[in-house]
Amino acid sequence: MDFKKLQEIKEKYKAEVEFRKSLDTSGVDYKFDILVCGGAGCQSCKSNSVQEELEKIVKKKKLSKVIKVHGVGCLGLCVKGPIIIIYPNDALYEKVSPNDCEEIISSLMQGKLIERLLPHENGKVYERMRELPFCKKQKYIARNNAEFMSLENIMNDYIALDGYLALYKVLTSMSQDDVIKEITDSGLRGRGGAGFSTGKKWQLTKVVDAKDKIVICNADEGDPGAFMDRSIIEGNPHSIIEAMEICGYAIGASQGYVYLRAEYPLAGERLQMAIDEAYKYGLLGKNIFGTNFSFDLEIKHGAGAFVCGEETALMRSIEGNRGEPNLKPPYPANKGLYGKPTVINNVETFANIAQIINNGAKFYNSIGTETSKGTKVFAITGKINNSGLIELPMGTTINEIIYDIGGGIPNNKKFKAVQMGGPSGGCIPAKYGDVPIDYESLKEYGSMMGSGGMIVMDEDTCMVNIARFFLEFSVDESCGKCTPCRIGNKRMLEILEKICDGKGTMKDLDELEKLAHYVSENSLCGLGQCSPNPVLSTLRHFKDEYIEHINGHCRGGVCKNLTKYEIDKEKCVGCSMCFHNCPVRAISGEVGKKFHIDPNICIKCGKCYEVCRFHAVKRS
Amino acid sequence: MCNCDKFGTDEQEKSFFDLLKKNKNKNGNIMPVLQKTQEIFGYIPEVCIKHVSKTLNLPESKIYGIITFYSQFSLTPKAKYNINVCLGTACFVLGAQTVLDKVLDKLKVRVGQMTEDGKWIVTTCRCLGCCGLAPVLTINGEVYGNVKISDIDRILDSYKD
Numbered sequence: 001m002d003f004k005k006l007q008e009i010k011e012k013y014k015a016e017v018e019f020r021k022s023l024d025t026s027g028v029d030y031k032f033d034i035l036v037c038g039g040a041g042c043q044s045c046k047s048n049s050v051q052e053e054l055e056k057i058v059k060k061k062k063l064s065k066v067i068k069v070h071g072v073g074c075l076g077l078c079v080k081g082p083i084i085i086i087y088p089n090d091a092l093y094e095k096v097s098p099n100d101c102e103e104i105i106s107s108l109m110q111g112k113l114i115e116r117l118l119p120h121e122n123g124k125v126y127e128r129m130r131e132l133p134f135c136k137k138q139k140y141i142a143r144n145n146a147e148f149m150s151l152e153n154i155m156n157d158y159i160a161l162d163g164y165l166a167l168y169k170v171l172t173s174m175s176q177d178d179v180i181k182e183i184t185d186s187g188l189r190g191r192g193g194a195g196f197s198t199g200k201k202w203q204l205t206k207v208v209d210a211k212d213k214i215v216i217c218n219a220d221e222g223d224p225g226a227f228m229d230r231s232i233i234e235g236n237p238h239s240i241i242e243a244m245e246i247c248g249y250a251i252g253a254s255q256g257y258v259y260l261r262a263e264y265p266l267a268g269e270r271l272q273m274a275i276d277e278a279y280k281y282g283l284l285g286k287n288i289f290g291t292n293f294s295f296d297l298e299i300k301h302g303a304g305a306f307v308c309g310e311e312t313a314l315m316r317s318i319e320g321n322r323g324e325p326n327l328k329p330p331y332p333a334n335k336g337l338y339g340k341p342t343v344i345n346n347v348e349t350f351a352n353i354a355q356i357i358n359n360g361a362k363f364y365n366s367i368g369t370e371t372s373k374g375t376k377v378f379a380i381t382g383k384i385n386n387s388g389l390i391e392l393p394m395g396t397t398i399n400e401i402i403y404d405i406g407g408g409i410p411n412n413k414k415f416k417a418v419q420m421g422g423p424s425g426g427c428i429p430a431k432y433g434d435v436p437i438d439y440e441s442l443k444e445y446g447s448m449m450g451s452g453g454m455i456v457m458d459e460d461t462c463m464v465n466i467a468r469f470f471l472e473f474s475v476d477e478s479c480g481k482c483t484p485c486r487i488g489n490k491r492m493l494e495i496l497e498k499i500c501d502g503k504g505t506m507k508d509l510d511e512l513e514k515l516a517h518y519v520s521e522n523s524l525c526g527l528g529q530c531s532p533n534p535v536l537s538t539l540r541h542f543k544d545e546y547i548e549h550i551n552g553h554c555r556g557g558v559c560k561n562l563t564k565y566e567i568d569k570e571k572c573v574g575c576s577m578c579f580h581n582c583p584v585r586a587i588s589g590e591v592g593k594k595f596h597i598d599p600n601i602c603i604k605c606g607k608c609y610e611v612c613r614f615h616a617v618k619r620s
Numbered sequence: 621m622c623n624c625d626k627f628g629t630d631e632q633e634k635s636f637f638d639l640l641k642k643n644k645n646k647n648g649n650i651m652p653v654l655q656k657t658q659e660i661f662g663y664i665p666e667v668c669i670k671h672v673s674k675t676l677n678l679p680e681s682k683i684y685g686i687i688t689f690y691s692q693f694s695l696t697p698k699a700k701y702n703i704n705v706c707l708g709t710a711c712f713v714l715g716a717q718t719v720l721d722k723v724l725d726k727l728k729v730r731v732g733q734m735t736e737d738g739k740w741i742v743t744t745c746r747c748l749g750c751c752g753l754a755p756v757l758t759i760n761g762e763v764y765g766n767v768k769i770s771d772i773d774r775i776l777d778s779y780k781d
Contacts, residue, residue, distance in 0.1 A: 301655060303693060321686065583718045603717070605717075
């Protein structure tokens with residue numbers, strides 16, 4: 001591979017990607033390009049069958065010269081899946097089923113769009129994807145161009161969108177120090193959670209005098225509710241390969257590993273395919289672009305252990321050991337994998353690198369806040385209308401995310417809090433909704449950036465129960481090496497369970513807080529040090545709810561021992577809706593007469609409360 | 621080379637010994653070897669630990685330590701089909717318990733117990749992250765969303781062999 005060849009590929013496929021990106025129809029002889037989302041979310045609602053069906057119909061109607069059908073990486077709007085985009089209309093169809101395909105093709109041929117499949121928001125129909133509020137406010141850097149690349153031709157499409165240009169630039173016209181300076185100046189900080197300066201990390205590894213150095217991409221994305229890394233690897237794997245090579249050049253490494261969690265088989269498949277192709281094109285291997293730089297890349301598969309996301313545990317796991325963390329220092333920069341100096345960066349961090357090299361540090365550090373530059377990808381889930389993946393400039397406020405992009409809380413409920421940073425993070429109450437999100441502000445309010453998972457909670461969420469949920473996770477995933485984490489978390493969980501059961505005392509609260517500080521100060525690794533955060537942050541912002549539990553009341557109606565459902569005889573009209581929806585047949589009565597809940601059978605699932613249109617079911 | 625009882629089909633044992641041959645003395649490859657072994661047999665038969673130990677030159681205790689650390693590895697045989705019912709909050713509220721009861725009733729097993737023919741095992745989990753499709757169950761990873769009790773017969777019967 002040389003520069004001329006790269007340009008040739010770019011020229012050859014440029015028209016196809018510009019057709020999608022700039023909606024420029026001049027360079028191609030077909031009329032439509034349909035992209036079917038092939039992210040893991042959409043695939044689990046059978047987007048594969050949609051793609052197959054579309055291809056079948058196009059073939060049957062002999063339209064292969066007119067309509068192209070491709071797969072594409074995750075588009076972010078997961079709750080509306082399976083999703084397809086039609087270029088050059090730039091139209092997005094949601095919840096497409098194979099039965100819709102015939103109509104989709106025939107309406108396209110008539111020059112029409114199908115209104116029922118287009119996104120509706122606040123009574124408005126959006127014919128163009130780029131006009132959707134969900135898309136309009138986003139700024140794509142890490143997830144750049146993913147929606148314009150077809151999965152079937154991803155290598156060429158990536159090159160056509162200036163892929164591997166940054167690598168060429170770095171190898172032929174920049175010194176190692178130039179690269180590190182550019183990344184440092186950009187202000188990019190680690191997107192895995194702690195937010196350490198990426199340029200500085202590279203610099204620390206570069207200055208170590210050693211023959212062999214190693215680059216690792218941490219793709220062990222374990223926080224429940226976060227899936228941005230998966231989406232980047234599935235939809236744009238070459239951006240990671242290119243960035244790891246740039247890092248390798250900057251620090252003087254020729255070997256890279258991607259540590260991928262076992263739960264992401266699809267990402268593994270796509271990344272392996274991309275690596276194989278990069279080797280075939282001479283973009284991995286010996287003497288890349290005819291320079292002295294050589295780089296090999298290999299995937300290492302995890303085997304299901306959350307703690308392996310911690311960098312020292314991750315390295316032990318690659319070496320073939322139990323994934324138990326080590327005390328730092330020594331830091332990986334000095335003594336990492338197999339004792340060699342190692343840079344470990346998260347997937348999203350790497351996804352920014354080529355963009356920074358291509359567009360300059362200034363382009364990147366002009367976005368964001370004083371201390372946190374660039375954009376961040378958030379996975380927004382929970383009690384929110386548009387759950388999915390979004391990329392926004394640092395400094396966007398929580399309210400903007402929830403109301404402008406997320407479309408607000410379902411069923412007109414009240415927004416109560418947002419949980420960020422997974423089991424290591426904390427809850428931020430609604431009253432701080434105007435706080436601009438960056439590394440520092442989140443820390444100030446007792447949470448953390450983490451990997452960017454945002455779980456939205458409404459008035460029906462019990463904060464004590466949420467703390468219990470995350471602590472249970474940490475207890476399950478503690479590796480057991482150090483005592484504070486192994487035993488401390490377990491004791492904390494027992495106290496929380498006691499409180500949720502309505503058996504807690506005020507003394508328990510003091511005990512809980514004391515223990516939380518102890519665990520956080522004395523644990524060996526990040527998992528243990530951060531595991532009390534969900535407890536500490538809820539104690540800080542929602543102490544009144546803890547006290548209510550001790551007094552025998554759960555306002556969210558979630559803690560079962562503290563909740564009772566009854567039917568208000570005056571309001572009940574005898575419609576039998578509750579009777580038919582009760583999963584355990586705890587409700588009895590006759591249509592037209594008053595219904596009754598048997599508290600001995602009731603499992604307090606709350607279904608009757610939700611379905612009653614007359615507000616006759618009372619929760620106390 | 622081995623006098624012990626058979627621990628898999630001829631084909632499985634052949635793939636396993638081929639795997640060992642390829643990795644002789646490469647003790648850094650312990651994770652991929654175990655992952656591949658699990659793939660071949662569906663679990664890691666105890667006797668395999670001995671073979672792996674000899675070939676890779678690693679103590680059996682260490683291999684056992686690795687197997688028990690990672691949740692992906694299993695020392696007990698798995699059923700042909702693992703039916704996993706999500707009991708996450710969203711699914712539960714939409715009736716996942718009744719779905720689970722129906723599945724258990726049809727297969728005549730308890731949660732975690734294998735059917736006598738080794739075909740099915742029913743497990744539950746907290747959240748599969750497909751809350752928009754609740755209630756959800758998976759069969760060997762294949763996702764079934766918006767499951768109704770009346771669908772269960774049809775879904776299970778589609779797995780004939």
